[in-house]
Amino acid sequence: MLALIDTSPTITEAYDTSTTEFSDYLDEVIAWFEGQHKDYATIDAEARACRHADSSLGFRVALKIAESRRILRNIDEPVTITLINPVYKEITRMQARADHPHGENSIYFKMSALQQLESLNPALSCRFYVIDDSCPEGSGKEAEHILEQHFPEAIASGKARVYHLSAAIDNRDPDLPAGLTHKNGSNRSVKGGATLFGMRKALNNGTAQGRHIIIDNDADLSIHPGQIGLLVEPILQQQAHSVAGSRRNEDSAALIGASRNTRGRLFIKVLQHLLPQLSKKINDTNRAFKAFSHDGLQRIIDHIGIYTFPYQIELLQACISEGVSLQRRGIAYIDSEAASTQQGDAITETYLQQVQQVAAIARRYNTIDPSDPLLHFLETIDEVQWQKIEHNPPDNIEALLP
DSSP states (O other): OHHHHHTOOOOOSGGGGGSHHHHHHHHHHHHHHHTOSSOHHHHHHHHHHSTTGGGOHHHHHHHHHHHHHHHHHTOOSOEEEEEEEEESSOHHHHSOTTTOTTOOOHHHHHHHHHHHHHTTOTTEEEEEEEEEOSOTTOHHHHHHHHHHHHOHHHHHHTSEEEEEHHHHHHTTOTTSOTTOOOTTSTTOOSSHHHHHHHHHHHHHOOOOOSEEEEEEOOSSSSSOGGGHHHHHHHHHTTSOSEEEEESSSTTOEEEOOHHHHHHHHHHHHHHHHHOHHHHHHOSOTTOSOEEEEHHHHHHHGGGOOOOSTTHHHHHHHHHHHTTOOEEEEEOEEEOOGGGOSSSGGGOOSOHHHHHHHHHHHHHHTTOSOTTOHHHHHHHHOOHHHHHHHHHSOOSSGGGGOO
């Protein structure tokens, strides 16, 4: 193991796990892992504890993928996995690194990764649904071009599909979430509407064979899709109907940008206060790498009323409130911050808007006393007040109260 850790490629950004160098290294780790008598958990614990722990990130990412593949190889019944991939201003990430300094070749890489997973087991079928979230730059059209050029059989068979949210709204598609509007409307999508639309398409398609598991995903490569097996295992073993990937478990392997850590701490404190049951159950609510059984998602999908970023939080809270069994799994996560579409002037929704939407979730799901003074305070403050709080956040959330 130490020799493999020593020869691991350097991992500093999400793209680094998509290179030929990492792919070759992954093959080495998989071959080594298959010859071990120890299980994944034991090996990963040893990697975290060894003297090389600071440089073991590449090895631990590869080990996660190796364990995922072991799980998928052992599937003994028909299973269909549908990966939901919303896109908005993501043409940069769809490009090859040779063509753009932030290119990740994301659509090509994900479709290729799903086909590799399929090749592990004839009982496994993988589908890839890309949803254009009314992108003004034509991200959906670019995704269609890439898939048609490189994966024509997947397009022809329906395993790869691209949906356009704006056209669906114009055509009153029956799978649209209730009340969803165009971007200039009051109930617009900021990732959430597109994801939920894709989930409804997956639920209502009718072509899934055997057990059907739907997984949400970000547009970048921050989470290598080769890890899908980690999420689906508890569902296949009938231990859960929903599984949330976590960057904060003891066995997680994460490289997170410093700015994301700083700006999220206050939000986490607010979340813990407003949604205490969820916060005790799930330690990473905002990560778009969650798996749902077909039946589990069907039970909660009509309850989801938020179509912006906190939709991820509502999906999880709905599971708890509606009795859909929920687990979490540690994942490997490598930040893709440089090309983020939610930084600086590009931010489409402020943290205060998100906080107030979490407050709305707390009220609708009755997670906190409706007379709670902090709940009322967060519902009524304005952006100027919130900015002052963000610049000087208190150690204790109750100190927010005047």
